[in-house]
Amino acid sequence: MDRRQPPLLRIPLLLVSCAFALVASSASARADEVTDWNVIAIDVLSLAGHNNIVMTRGLAMAHLATHDALNTIDRRYEPYLYDRRAEPGASAEAALAAAMHDVLLGALPGFGSPEQHAKAKEKVEAAYAAALAKVPDGRAKQDGIVIGQAAAAAMLTLRKSDGATATVAYTPGTQPGKWRPHPNPVPANPPITDAAAASGNQPAMLPQWGQVMPFTMRAPWQFRLPSPPALTSELYTRDYSEVKRLGGKLSSARTADQSEMSRFWYEGSPQGWNRIGRIIAAKRGLDRWEHARLLGLLNAVIADGYIAGADTRYLYNFWRPVTAIRAGDSDGNDATAGDPAWETFMNTPPLPEYPSTHSVCGGAAATVMARFFGTDQMSFTMTSGPPFAGITRTFKNFSEAQEENGASRVYSGIHFRNSTVAGITQGEQIGRQAFAQYLQPYRP
DSSP states (O other), X not given: OXXXXXXXXXXXXXXXXXXXXXXXXXXXXXXOHHHHHHHHHHHHHHHTTOOHHHHHHHHHHHHHHHHHHHHXXXXXXXXXXXXXXXXXXXXXXXXXXXXHHHHHHHXXXXXXXXXXXXXXXXXXXXXXXXXXXXXXXXHHHHHHHHHHHHHHHHXXXXXXXXXXXXXXXXXXXXXXTBOOOOBOXXXXXXXXXXXXXXXXXXXXXXXXXXXXXXXXXXXXXXXXXXXXXXXXXXXXXXXHHHHHHHSBTTXXXXXXXXXXXXXXXXXXXXXXXXXXHHHHHHHHTOXXXXXXXXXXXXXXXXXHHHHHHHHHHHHHOBOOHHHHHHTGGGSXXXXXXXXXXXXXXXXXXXXXXXXXXXXHHHHHHHHHHHHHHTOSOOOEEXXXXXTSTTOEEEESXXXXXXXXXXXXXXXXXXXXXXXXXXXXXXXXXXXXHHHHHXXXXXXX
């Protein structure tokens, strides 16, 4: 098997070896162990020092293994990877707890510090002990643990050499249009306690991510985007003027709603879109198997969104608005007036600009959920988490959310409009393919 290709077909066994989520309430709303573990997993990976990009890998691994573990007990959907049958009567609760526990621990190495890993492990072990304490001792519990551990081992073996921790050399550009380290606004927004980090000007983050083995795509470049617009083009001129006018720290043109939008969506794709998934799933009263399928698909396409986006990003190495606007008088375009003192509204992540992976992930997540629930027209209300916790916004449908998610990056001053539009398009392609090919209803 080519280890850089995700499993499109079922493959045999590779190895055998609690806090509750708060969700939207309704008459049929309910959480279960799958959604509980979704919240725990995000907390664990954050404690372990995994940034939003790295976190998506661990979440996809954990939720796909959980899906497979449950479907060994009651085959409702096709497995992603692990294709065995559990012993009759095996405990579903024990199986999914064991799968989550083992994958989360296995996903920690390579990122974060030993101290962060210790805190993450402590949380995992506490959640695992609490989950198993609710399952009566006996053969069913043990059989569930065994099958969960086996599903986890298969996933960890598959992803052991997936390229996530590879070392890749990257040299910043110096010519107009090319990415190079850039500053944050002063003071940093959101605040950063470390003074050196707060100033920005950091080296490119995770240049290897465009070479990571995907979860659902055939290759990182399957949905590679065409090049960004030329610096002298009408499209670039339009986008330059828009972000300069609306995305600056001192912008008087950005509305209060646009500023709120920037803060609301700044949290990150894995946290925000998983929360949306839990909210909608709770309204529909899904069971464990349906939750596992939804969160498996959702996290797989978010992870692939960052992989595909990184492939395009590090191919073209396009500069960020703050660099472009400060150097506007030297880009060869007479219509782009430079401003050497211009600052962004929000901190700019240290990555090439095109495309907006925030938008890629939003397009992929929205596409999967619209197909999963059979309609785009599902309204929901969500309250943001850190770093700007407590902002509540309501959406008529998934499409509105994905568009606002993308636009927020323009109002934050960290992306050009075309990069958000292209990002959503790339994400929609990822989502459509993944939903059509993976975790399909089982037909014996």
